[in-house]
Amino acid sequence: MSSERAASAEPARRAGPRPPVKATLTPRERYLPLTISVVSTVVVFGFAWRVITSAENWPLIQRQFFNVEAMRASLPQVFSGFLVNMTVWVLALVVIAVLGIVIAVFRSLTGPWAAPLRVFAVVYIDLLRGTPSILLVLLFGLGVPALQIPGLTSSRLFWGSVALVLGYTAYTSEVYRSGIEAVPDGQRAAAKALGLTQWQTLRYSILPQAVRNVIPALLNLAVALQKDVALLSVIGAREAVREAQIFTARTFNFSSYIVATVLFLLATIPMARLTDWVTRRDQERRLQRTL
């Protein structure tokens, strides 16, 4: 009703009800909710902080975990270890992304001649996905160097990384496979009708769509791997967690672990945000398509 009256004051562009007039907020309406949010949050967390820091054992905790001196002393060592983590992570991601597609393609091939590849893929995925990552790291990282096979490196870091790659490849290939199966059958029919071979159909039609379907899921695995590289510490690889451990063993101070924690968070939180963003964009894209 009121909008109609407001409309009559202006030259009418169209008959009938006008869009509602944009409400102008008073400063009170605009800033009061924000102020309440900020103040209440500060009060609650400030109170919690007071309770924690006034605890009897707080100085001890602070000394053992949040000791600025110890943090500064351990940082170079832990950071150089962390560079190892990141290097292994990036290289592993590349290898996993490729191997995962290969295994997924093996598994989705049809025809009697492809049976060995299909069986290999199924057995591979069952075995590697069913084994705890830490066992794989121990088996490969300690086991293979112990064989001392000439021509093979005996680097524990290398073989431990191989274990991670093999384990994550199993997960990744299943993600790819779900993406492959999500491509509508009509795409295969169209490709077949155009004369494309099974391989060309995968290469030009199915895989590009499948990969796009599963990028959010792949990013999730990438974040998980970022943390799991720390498992290499159990075989003595000098990565961030191992370096922090060494520092703690020498000084009986746990602040180096906090340093490692912060370094990991600095890497994983942006990755998680990126994943959220990509996932949201992907959902919007799908929504638009169905509208």
Place this chain on the structure above:
Amino acid sequence: MSEVEGSSEVTASGGPATPRIAIDDLTKYYGQTLVLDEVFLDVAEHEVVCLIGASGSGKSTLLRCINQLVPFDHGEIRLDGVAIDDPSFGRTGLRKRIGIVFQAYNLFPHMHVLDNVTLAPRKVHGVDKREAEARAYELLGLLDMDGFALQYPEQLSGGQQQRVAIVRALATNPDVLLLDEVTAALDPELIGGVLEVIRDLKSQGMTMIIVTHEMGFARDVADRVCFLEDGRILEESPPDQLFSDPQHPSTRRFLQRIIEAGRL
């Protein structure tokens, strides 16, 4: 569209013309279900045959058998007298000569229009990129789609996508075009444009087998209409006769239902 490639109107011996497509005693099961039951159908060069019938009557399956998208259990399909599974076609020969357009377009969503159209000529038939694209632009132009060459399917309306799908099927200069309910997924106001394209193809002499629910269109464009029920062709006659004086009781019932639904 360009004239269809050289073909034998008359056999070498000078006998009667070999049908473009000859379907002999075709029988197909899906599992235990009989979907095509001893189907016989000849389609001459330049002829347009419409297949009508209720859902599940085997129309689409028949089309898909013709270009080997699905295998059949018994009988034979010949293209210009040569069985479609004859080794002389090679792996891609039949695909080049028989094009198909689907109800759901089935364009590749991650490729723009030009790549959709040139994929098969380039990757399957070894046409070089420039030549394939020139041909694609020519065909797109004929269907008023050349302005959309670099757009992606999801940016186009259903009718535009279906026209691209038709161009894609024509890109290898096929001798026969199979159309599988190509307007069934379209909004009513978009159907006309696609049907217009098919009429043009007919006037240029394209041999077509069309599965459709658009009875008015079938009446208008077909040289012959086949009514299918339970995997059999029950009645086969020129459109005027089939629509105004159907002989088989099943055809009469089917057309009656269509008329009641206001579709004829």
